[in-house]
Amino acid sequence: MSDPNVRLEELVTRLRALGHRLTPQRMAVLQTLALSDSHPSVEQIYERVKRDFPMTSLATVYKTVTLLKEMGEVLELGFSDDSRRYDGSKPYPHPHLVCVRCKEILDPDMPSVSGLSDRLAQTRGYQIVGHRLDFYGICPCCREREA
Amino acid sequence: MSDPNVRLEELVTRLRALGHRLTPQRMAVLQTLALSDSHPSVEQIYERVKRDFPMTSLATVYKTVTLLKEMGEVLELGFSDDSRRYDGSKPYPHPHLVCVRCKEILDPDMPSVSGLSDRLAQTRGYQIVGHRLDFYGICPCCREREA
DNA sequence: GTATCTGCAAATGGTTTGCACGCTA
DNA sequence: TAGCGTGCAAACCATTTGCAGATAC
Numbered sequence: 001m002s003d004p005n006v007r008l009e010e011l012v013t014r015l016r017a018l019g020h021r022l023t024p025q026r027m028a029v030l031q032t033l034a035l036s037d038s039h040p041s042v043e044q045i046y047e048r049v050k051r052d053f054p055m056t057s058l059a060t061v062y063k064t065v066t067l068l069k070e071m072g073e074v075l076e077l078g079f080s081d082d083s084r085r086y087d088g089s090k091p092y093p094h095p096h097l098v099c100v101r102c103k104e105i106l107d108p109d110m111p112s113v114s115g116l117s118d119r120l121a122q123t124r125g126y127q128i129v130g131h132r133l134d135f136y137g138i139c140p141c142c143r144e145r146e147a
Numbered sequence: 148m149s150d151p152n153v154r155l156e157e158l159v160t161r162l163r164a165l166g167h168r169l170t171p172q173r174m175a176v177l178q179t180l181a182l183s184d185s186h187p188s189v190e191q192i193y194e195r196v197k198r199d200f201p202m203t204s205l206a207t208v209y210k211t212v213t214l215l216k217e218m219g220e221v222l223e224l225g226f227s228d229d230s231r232r233y234d235g236s237k238p239y240p241h242p243h244l245v246c247v248r249c250k251e252i253l254d255p256d257m258p259s260v261s262g263l264s265d266r267l268a269q270t271r272g273y274q275i276v277g278h279r280l281d282f283y284g285i286c287p288c289c290r291e292r293e294a
Numbered sequence: 295g296t297a298t299c300t301g302c303a304a305a306t307g308g309t310t311t312g313c314a315c316g317c318t319a
Numbered sequence: 320t321a322g323c324g325t326g327c328a329a330a331c332c333a334t335t336t337g338c339a340g341a342t343a344c
Contacts, residue, residue: 021318021323042309057326062309064324078227082308082334097267100276108267113260117282120244120255126284129247133280135264137273168298168343189334204301209334229309229333300341311330318323 007089008034011073018071025049025056029064033074033088039096039105041085077105077134095133101142108135154236155181158220165218172196172203176211180221180235186243186252188232224252224281242280248289255282 011030015022028049032040040048046061065086068074075087077096085105095113097106110133117128138146158177162169175196179187187195193208212233215221222234224243232252242260244253257280264275285293 019323023318023324025325055326059310059327060325066310076227078225078229080223080225080231082225084227084308095263097271097273099273106271108271110263110267113280116242116257119257120282120284124244124253124255125287125290126244126246126282127290128282128284130283131281132283133260134278135267135273135275136277136279137267137275140272143272143274166298170299170343172300202301206302206335207300210299213335231333296342296344298341298343300339302338303336304338305336306334307332309331311328313327313329314325316323316325319321 002089004035004037004089011068011088014071014073020067025053025060026064028052028056029061030068030088033065033068033086037089037107039077039085039087041083045086077132093131093133095135097135097137099139099142100136101138101146104139149236151182151184151236158215158235161218161220167214172200172207173211175199175203176208177215177235180212180215180233184236184254186224186232186234188230192233224279240278240280242282244282244284246286246289247283248285248293251286 008030011034012022012027015026015030020026029045032045032048036048042058042061042065045065046056046058049056049061065074068088069076073088073091075091075093077085077087079085079098083103090107095108095110097108098104113131113133117131120126121128155177158181159169159174162173162177176192179192179195183195189205189208189212192212193203193205196203196208212221215235216223220235220238222238222240224232224234226232226245230250237254242255242257244255245251260278260280264278267273268275
């Protein structure tokens with residue numbers, strides 16, 4: 001994992017490079033995304049941002065997250081139950097380990113599957129642009145609670 | 148790929164085994180799910196079903212798909228753009244190859260990742276209950292069209 | 295015969311949008 | 320000062336739900 005503060009600087013620089021303005025609300029969203037390792041939801045980002053800027057609106061959080069998503073600086077993880085979580089630290093495809101009970105999301109160390117991507121490109125003629133690998137399970141904490 | 152008609156029989160049997168009634172509308176949904184290899188959306192299932200039963204409602208299709216999902220007989224694939232596709236042929240985790248242009252979904256032959264599941268169970272203490280592996284790309288057809 | 299299923303229409307709820315005002319650069 | 324960004328509230332829209340009538344078994 002790279003330094004979260006370095007990542008924050010990077011996000012600020014790239015926003016500015018594209019001519020976007022850096023408002024306090026945006027800065028707070030960037031901080032939450034860059035400094036959190038917990039793959040927050042929009043609602044969670046909103047709650048965190050409101051601590052510093054109580055009059056921030058949910059719509060603004062949505063707009064900022066959407067902007068970052070379009071810039072490719074945030075990875076969106078949509079799930080079957082309609083929930084969406086965001087990763088601003090590593091905005092490129094990587095495996096996730098999801099607890100189906102408490103919804104915690106971890107980034108496990110794991111061999112990459114990019115070799116499989118290459119194989120698909122060859123055998124199917126697809127130009128691969130991304131992938132997603134999720135493991136769903138019950139975390140030790142929830143297993144104990146249920147025992 | 149197993150025989151779609153065998154799969155259809157299987158679905159019918161399992162529905163009945165749980166005491167559910169087999170209405171014409173349900174039968175048409177089962178057929179669409181079992182006999183299609185194209186991972187249809189609810190809307191697509193609805194269009195197909197209406198050919199045989201024009202007065203079928205969208206709500207009924209939703210209810211039947213939800214029932215099958217709860218029975219574990221249909222795999223739901225939700226995507227970031229809010230679209231959802233369903234697989235009634237192989238309702239267990241398996242890799243998908245998705246064209247980001249035309250939304251076609253294929254089941255590529257591919258080594259399984261269950262070995263990685265086992266490893267996560269050991270290293271992280273998770274009880275793994277499922278996984279998802281998707282590759283996103285541009286299919287040969289769409290690549291040619293764009294060239 | 296009766297409990298389940300269907301169709302309709304209304305409700306739901308996360309996300310998006312339109313607009314007038316405010317603030318960054 | 321020129322626009323971009325914000326906050327508010329309304330709009331959106333796929334999906335779910337409630338209910339009265341229809342139907343599988």
